[in-house]
Amino acid sequence: MSFQDKLAEKKSKIVARWIEAVLASYSADGASFFKRQKDRFANPLGFAAKTGLTAIYEQLVGDAPAGEMPAELAQFIKLRSVQTFTPSQAVGFVFQLKPVLVEQLGWETLLAAGQEWSELAAKIDRLALKLFDLYVEDRELLHEVKLSEYKKGNHILAAGRCPSSALGGDSQAERVELKVIRDC
Amino acid sequence: MANQKADELGVSVAREPSLMTGAIPTQDWWDIPAVFKPGNYCYPGKPEMVAYHSKSLPGKFGEPRVWNIESDDWKLPENWKEIIINGFKERLDKFRSLKIFMDCCVRCGACADKCHFFLGTGDPKNMPVLRAELMRSIYRNEFTKAGKILGKLAGAREMTFGVLKEWFMYYYQCTECRRCSVFCPYGIDTAEITMIARELLHLVGVNTNWILEPAANSNRTGNHMGLQPHTLKENAEYLCDDIESITGIRITPSWNRKGAEVLFITPSADLFADPGIYTFMGYLLLFEHIGLDYTLSTYASEGGNFGLFTNNELMKRLNAKMYAEAKRLGVKWILGGECGHMWRVLHQYMDTMNGPADFLQVPKSPITGTVFENAASTKMVHISEFTADLIRHGKLKLDPSRNNHRRVTFHDSCNPARAMGLLEEPRYVIKNVANNFYEMPENTIRESTFCCGSGTGLNTGEIMDLRMRSGLPRANAVQFVKDKHDVNTLSCVCAIDRATLTNLVDFWVPGTQVCGVSELVGNALVMDGEKERESGLRFEPLEGMEG
Numbered sequence: 151m152s153f154q155d156k157l158a159e160k161k162s163k164i165v166a167r168w169i170e171a172v173l174a175s176y177s178a179d180g181a182s183f184f185k186r187q188k189d190r191f192a193n194p195l196g197f198a199a200k201t202g203l204t205a206i207y208e209q210l211v212g213d214a215p216a217g218e219m220p221a222e223l224a225q226f227i228k229l230r231s232v233q234t235f236t237p238s239q240a241v242g243f244v245f246q247l248k249p250v251l252v253e254q255l256g257w258e259t260l261l262a263a264g265q266e267w268s269e270l271a272a273k274i275d276r277l278a279l280k281l282f283d284l285y286v287e288d289r290e291l292l293h294e295v296k297l298s299e300y301k302k303g304n305h306i307l308a309a310g311r312c313p314s315s316a317l318g319g320d321s322q323a324e325r326v327e328l329k330v331i332r333d334c
Numbered sequence: 335m336a337n338q339k340a341d342e343l344g345v346s347v348a349r350e351p352s353l354m355t356g357a358i359p360t361q362d363w364w365d366i367p368a369v370f371k372p373g374n375y376c377y378p379g380k381p382e383m384v385a386y387h388s389k390s391l392p393g394k395f396g397e398p399r400v401w402n403i404e405s406d407d408w409k410l411p412e413n414w415k416e417i418i419i420n421g422f423k424e425r426l427d428k429f430r431s432l433k434i435f436m437d438c439c440v441r442c443g444a445c446a447d448k449c450h451f452f453l454g455t456g457d458p459k460n461m462p463v464l465r466a467e468l469m470r471s472i473y474r475n476e477f478t479k480a481g482k483i484l485g486k487l488a489g490a491r492e493m494t495f496g497v498l499k500e501w502f503m504y505y506y507q508c509t510e511c512r513r514c515s516v517f518c519p520y521g522i523d524t525a526e527i528t529m530i531a532r533e534l535l536h537l538v539g540v541n542t543n544w545i546l547e548p549a550a551n552s553n554r555t556g557n558h559m560g561l562q563p564h565t566l567k568e569n570a571e572y573l574c575d576d577i578e579s580i581t582g583i584r585i586t587p588s589w590n591r592k593g594a595e596v597l598f599i600t601p602s603a604d605l606f607a608d609p610g611i612y613t614f615m616g617y618l619l620l621f622e623h624i625g626l627d628y629t630l631s632t633y634a635s636e637g638g639n640f641g642l643f644t645n646n647e648l649m650k651r652l653n654a655k656m657y658a659e660a661k662r663l664g665v666k667w668i669l670g671g672e673c674g675h676m677w678r679v680l681h682q683y684m685d686t687m688n689g690p691a692d693f694l695q696v697p698k699s700p701i702t703g704t705v706f707e708n709a710a711s712t713k714m715v716h717i718s719e720f721t722a723d724l725i726r727h728g729k730l731k732l733d734p735s736r737n738n739h740r741r742v743t744f745h746d747s748c749n750p751a752r753a754m755g756l757l758e759e760p761r762y763v764i765k766n767v768a769n770n771f772y773e774m775p776e777n778t779i780r781e782s783t784f785c786c787g788s789g790t791g792l793n794t795g796e797i798m799d800l801r802m803r804s805g806l807p808r809a810n811a812v813q814f815v816k817d818k819h820d821v822n823t824l825s826c827v828c829a830i831d832r833a834t835l836t837n838l839v840d841f842w843v844p845g846t847q848v849c850g851v852s853e854l855v856g857n858a859l860v861m862d863g864e865k866e867r868e869s870g871l872r873f874e875p876l877e878g879m880e881g
Contacts, residue, residue, distance in 0.1 A: 180456020183447050191775045194810040195453065225810075228842070232802040233455065234374070295841050296798045302607065 153263035156255060157211040157270075164247075164254045165207050169200055171246040175239065198226040207247075210273050219280070227281050231288035241285050244278040363458055364471070367496055368503040370403045373799050376506060376542035376792070378403055383546040384539060387648065390553070394645050395546075396539025403502075406495070414538040415493050419476055421537045425530055426477065432530055435522045436473045439466065445514035445524065450785050451507045454803035459504050462514035462524045468500050469531055502540050505531040507800065509792060510642075510675075511748035511785035528790075533645050541644075545791035549640035552652050556633040557602035558640055563589070563632035569605045570614075570630070577615050580873070582865030585622050587630055590663065594629035595700060597660045600671025600717075601637040601829030604850075610832045612871040613672055613850025619859050620721065620852065624701050624729060628669065634659035637673035638829060643791045650687040653679050657691055660713075667697035668714040672850045674789065674828035677716065678753035685711050702727040716750065718827055721855060722759040725766045731860040736867060737768035738877040740823040740847075742854065743815045744773070745808065745835065746783035747828030757781070760827050760851050767858035772819040778811035788834035801834065802841050809842030816843055824848045 151159070173181040173196070184196035202223030209217050230240040248271065252260065260267045381398035388395045401409045411417065426433050441463055447453070451460040458464050467489070474481030474490035481490030491497070510525035518524070535541065548558035555562060561569070567589055578584050588594065598621070604614040621628055634656045641649030660668050670676060694713035697706040704723045706715045724730050744764055750756040757780050764771050778784050787805030815821040824835055824846055832848055839846040857870045868879045 176456035177458050179446075179458040179461070180452070183452075184456060187447065189777065191778050191807070191811055191814070192447070193453065194806050195456070225813075225842075229454070229803060229806060232799040234371075291841060292798060292802065295802075295837050296795055298840065299795055299798075299837055 509789035557636035591629035616852030616856030637676035
């Protein structure tokens, strides 16, 4: 049986272990729920992780050149970009695939695969870099969203004290500040 | 079969904390401390805001001071524990519901996975049952025999600074949306637990400015931005200029007019914030279309009740302002705009706090003659109810094709949906004013609607990361209808939604616009004497007018 065939044959077990490893980055309660609930709307994180990792595994082990980034994986990275992970934690889960492959196929199989294993390992590395690019794009987008909210100026209005507050006998300094606001 | 080494490796990959993935170690929940870092907390209240509120409600807002949330010295009063426990006791005596909610939870877990904060974080303290447990554990320790005797065994623990930090972190990771309550077999209103927790935090001066300042502005000036009468009027005039450019119709709304039949109150954001302003233009067109005898008020110029997020007495006060103004102006009844928590306060608390509003009349549509019996006590009708009734009676001339450039879905805003049961009316309106309407999946709408993730005063920029992760379940459903039906418009009936969903979709579902339902109504209304419409209310070209 070729290396490719073995990767295909063990696909469901390998992907399941990989997903389990990735979800272990959340609390035990969180991970257990993300794994259990199958409804994609009741459990968007779990669905994105499962669908995204399955799709990318097929790309990684297939012959075809790397295809488009699965939308669910992109969504998963986007979510991790706004969770409390460091950048390396947010994308580093990709590397968990390697120990999972060792566990599921055994070193002997991998060593025997030689060049093919080395190529797969390199693909995994490249995927991590791609996901890091996505992560950075997502963070930039987040800052654009923040900036756009800031530009709308709601905070200025909220912070600009209503001059009628001066009627309440506030300090002289505050009145001066209010005059400045009014003059603006 | 894998060899022993691989088995060990497998275990280390999947079941233990990992440096690579940042796995959270397995510990009892109360052994995991709340850690504040930039981005996961709202800025504290400015001393002058605390001082302002303390003037009118002494003792409810703690000592004004400058304090740093990240430090371990919050400059609390020496007897802060006593204040909290006494405050807790006072509220248990006053609100029977609180006592029941503290006692009757059987920890069945039905609510556990229903919270958008949990779904976006996986943090167990964001499970509503555990969030409530943060308070229940103190309740057991202080107010139950079992807790006093058995302590930790009975799920009781002492009030400590660590617990206070936990409260501040997790009761400000709850938007009081009440999705969890829908699934609770006992009907525990988890939002009310959050409300009480926030009240207790305020007693010792633990607060956020984004809530205190708008509440101060609402109390003093009449709206949360502190916009004064002339500014409100001028803003409305600018919007009327735009209406004239688009439709050729000049509208002159009246302000503070005594003797008008109806007082119209809407969130002040509808007068100045994109995209709420287009919703406001829709209201004005509707009123002009039917010749409604209405007035706006510069004093009751805020639908939103920021008191709801602080203290029930402030909530009562802000709600009372609307009624005081209705009395002063001598109107018959109040029409309310597309607001969120105004309707929760109105529908569930107003009657107990300030009602019944006997000086007003039971609302009766002057156009259709419909009597709104559902508002017999509060005397306040939702704009979607009012509009749906007009459409039902064939009183509106509508051209829904003017919304053909919009492929619309509807987000049930939490409070109108779950706190007043407003589910069908907005849908009925949308289906009559737009040709392309698509529902999001059933378990994400109506009573099960997912929150925008930024309600209850969490719509502030310093916690944008948190807002984006808690908004994921909502955005995920929007993405689904965008992929399936090419939806480009997310409509809703809440001002906070209009502001925060805009950010949410810009991040998660770029290319989607957010609008109020009344904006769609305004687009579709065929006004007497209007010029040919080439654009919608935000000057976007209508279908066939793109060139």
